[in-house]
Amino acid sequence: MARYGKDARAIGGLVRDAEVHRDVYVDPEIFELEMEHLFPNSWIYVGHASQLLKPGDFITATVGRQPVVASRHTDGSIHLFYNRCPHKGVKIASEPCGNTGKFFRCPYHAWSFKTDGSLLAIPLKKGYEGTGFTDTQANDGLSRIRNVVVYRDFIFARLSENGIGFEDYFGESLSTIDNMVDRSPEGKLAVMAAPIRYMHTCNWKMLVENQTDTCHPMVAHESSAGTAIKVWQREQGDSKETPMAVQLYGPFMSPYEFYEQSGIRIWPNGHGHTGVANSIHSNYSDVEGYLDQMIATYGEKRAHEILGEVRHNTVYFPNIMVKGAVQILRNFIPIAVDRTLVESWVYRLVGAPDKLYERALMYNRFINAPTSIVGHDDLEMYERAQEGLKTNGNQWVNLRRLYESDEEPDVTAVINGTSERQMRNQFHAWAKFMTMDMDQPGEAAE
Amino acid sequence: MITEKTITDFIYREADLLDTMQWQAWLDLFHPEGRYWMPLEWQQQDPVLQPSLMYEDLLLMKVRIERLAGERTFSQKPKSRCHHLLQAPQILACDPAAGIFRAKTSYIYTETRGDALERFSGWASHDLVRVGDDLKIRLKRIDLVNFDAPFGNIQLFM
Numbered sequence: 031m032a033r034y035g036k037d038a039r040a041i042g043g044l045v046r047d048a049e050v051h052r053d054v055y056v057d058p059e060i061f062e063l064e065m066e067h068l069f070p071n072s073w074i075y076v077g078h079a080s081q082l083l084k085p086g087d088f089i090t091a092t093v094g095r096q097p098v099v100a101s102r103h104t105d106g107s108i109h110l111f112y113n114r115c116p117h118k119g120v121k122i123a124s125e126p127c128g129n130t131g132k133f134f135r136c137p138y139h140a141w142s143f144k145t146d147g148s149l150l151a152i153p154l155k156k157g158y159e160g161t162g163f164t165d166t167q168a169n170d171g172l173s174r175i176r177n178v179v180v181y182r183d184f185i186f187a188r189l190s191e192n193g194i195g196f197e198d199y200f201g202e203s204l205s206t207i208d209n210m211v212d213r214s215p216e217g218k219l220a221v222m223a224a225p226i227r228y229m230h231t232c233n234w235k236m237l238v239e240n241q242t243d244t245c246h247p248m249v250a251h252e253s254s255a256g257t258a259i260k261v262w263q264r265e266q267g268d269s270k271e272t273p274m275a276v277q278l279y280g281p282f283m284s285p286y287e288f289y290e291q292s293g294i295r296i297w298p299n300g301h302g303h304t305g306v307a308n309s310i311h312s313n314y315s316d317v318e319g320y321l322d323q324m325i326a327t328y329g330e331k332r333a334h335e336i337l338g339e340v341r342h343n344t345v346y347f348p349n350i351m352v353k354g355a356v357q358i359l360r361n362f363i364p365i366a367v368d369r370t371l372v373e374s375w376v377y378r379l380v381g382a383p384d385k386l387y388e389r390a391l392m393y394n395r396f397i398n399a400p401t402s403i404v405g406h407d408d409l410e411m412y413e414r415a416q417e418g419l420k421t422n423g424n425q426w427v428n429l430r431r432l433y434e435s436d437e438e439p440d441v442t443a444v445i446n447g448t449s450e451r452q453m454r455n456q457f458h459a460w461a462k463f464m465t466m467d468m469d470q471p472g473e474a475a476e
Numbered sequence: 477m478i479t480e481k482t483i484t485d486f487i488y489r490e491a492d493l494l495d496t497m498q499w500q501a502w503l504d505l506f507h508p509e510g511r512y513w514m515p516l517e518w519q520q521q522d523p524v525l526q527p528s529l530m531y532e533d534l535l536l537m538k539v540r541i542e543r544l545a546g547e548r549t550f551s552q553k554p555k556s557r558c559h560h561l562l563q564a565p566q567i568l569a570c571d572p573a574a575g576i577f578r579a580k581t582s583y584i585y586t587e588t589r590g591d592a593l594e595r596f597s598g599w600a601s602h603d604l605v606r607v608g609d610d611l612k613i614r615l616k617r618i619d620l621v622n623f624d625a626p627f628g629n630i631q632l633f634m
């Protein structure tokens with residue numbers, strides 16, 4: 031039953047100033063519309079240039095639900111195409127990453143393509159002479175996605191031909207990526223390994239919202255972080271040094287006051303971050319030699335500036351979260367209305383001591399793995415919400431914490447860290463990018 | 477005298493303690509420096525500078541076990557249960573003089589919670605050491621056959 035169709039007003043009506051209708055999480059039609067409108071109209075993370083070092087290197091990814099291939103061309107440029115052969119649709123690349131040599135060759139009938147996607151050769155080519163082949167889309171080779179921006183090695187794409195530009199879309203929010211890259215003494219990050227993958231039986235937006243939900247850790251994670259603190263206090267004996275593991279778990283139990291003062295910053299287009307003044311990542315022990323390396327590269331003042339910026343979670347709308355201080359990016363890949371694949375990547379700070387990479391990997395498996403007790407706490411909440419939202423007693427999700435009636439959309443502001451304003455910010459952007467290419471431009475309903 | 481049968485019996489008993497949820501008795505099988513490792517790569521060598529699903533010492537395993545019984549452990553309401561189906565362990569080393577005892581055991585593991593049931597296959601490798609008259613686990617390594625697939629929650633121990 032199609033209820034929303036291309037009706038921008040009906041879709042806008044799902045987002046009130048401080049409430050959203052449950053259909054945004056549970057209605058399969060809304061999910062289809064997100065794939066058709068929201069994801070193509072937004073800038074989506076594809077991968078990292080360190081995964082494409084040599085000509086012929088490629089990675090596969092999904093943008094929204096569209097399978098794509100990114101490749102490094104012979105001239106060093108990065109290209110992005112839909113992962114299908116123009117002949118009969120066979121996927122050109124079947125592995126997460128690899129090197130294709132000088133060209134892609136379709137395994138079905140051996141059509142081949144240069145690493146910029148253009149058609150290289152077809153066996154028995156003369157069979158196409160005089161058939162009108164040159165007028166077909168197939169003649170252009172692999173269908174290219176032209177709106178691709180590589181920002182400090184982070185590859186983003188917008189599927190829609192027309193729409194908002196990269197700089198306008200992200201604006202000042204790019205400062206989190208900047209900070210993460212600057213934390214390398216060589217100003218460079220590297221992907222060293224595959225991500226941790228974790229299947230979630232819930233809507234993708236629940237994960238995104240949770241990234242700036244600062245009123246849940248001390249409650250939902252009491253079982254994991256709280257127990258970690260308790261066991262350590264009991265077992266520590268005479269040891270002076272808190273193990274890295276306890277340093278990572280402990281801060282999740284910080285009280286409300288901690289999150290209140292640490293603040294949230296919101297940006298236009300649904301981006302925002304927790305941990306403005308300080309964050310749960312602020313008090314990790316120093317790693318020997320690292321500060322000296324940073325000072326050698328950046329000078330005393332700038333090095334302290336970079337390392338003093340310890341943001342917590344930065345949401346890049348619609349579906350990634352970046353943790354600059356521990357070099358992690360989580361990609362919330364929508365599979366179905368109630369199914370989300372979470373891929374959590376760790377970047378190595380090139381040139382920095384091993385200990386920092388060790389810590390980032392540890393954090394990733396503690397928090398983002400299917401074997402992670404913190405992950406178990408969170409997924410339990412998402413699954414219960416996915417079920418609970420099917421009830422008919424109340425069809426609205428309440429996002430009113432610290433709401434002020436004069437809140438402007440699409441602004442930059444720093445606010446109390448327990449506000450739900452970043453969630454409101456995301457839903458304003460959600461309505462905007464869902465409906466911007468529909469007939470009646472949608473505005474979030476009053 | 478530790479024989480191959482001692483090792484095999486040890487491995488069967490270990491699985492049984494997990495299946496019967498005798499968590500503390502299971503933990504007591506570990507050496508104080510023992511580790512539980514679930515790699516994330518094929519034939520992975522390094523648990524520290526390569527990503528793993530789990531690489532836990534006794535402190536972290538204690539946290540897990542206490543958490544399972546916690547009053548506010550919502551992901552254990554209802555509780556999970558598990559079942560190990562083991563092939564006969566393959567003894568890789570049984571050298572009492574050198575103190576080296578190693579075995580590899582093919583398994584099918586089932587974890588269930590509420591109406592959901594998940595099944596996993598792989599190999600468990602045990603590095604054991606003698607402490608007094610007993611064997612203790614120095615390293616239990618779990619290699620899933622599909623380590624690279626995305627899983628839902630795995631809340632107990634394989």
Ligand code: FES
Nearest residue numbers: 115117118136139
């Ligand atoms: S489907 Fe690719 S060459 Fe035929």
Ligand SMILES: [Fe+2]
Nearest residue numbers: 246247250408
């Ligand atoms: Fe959480």
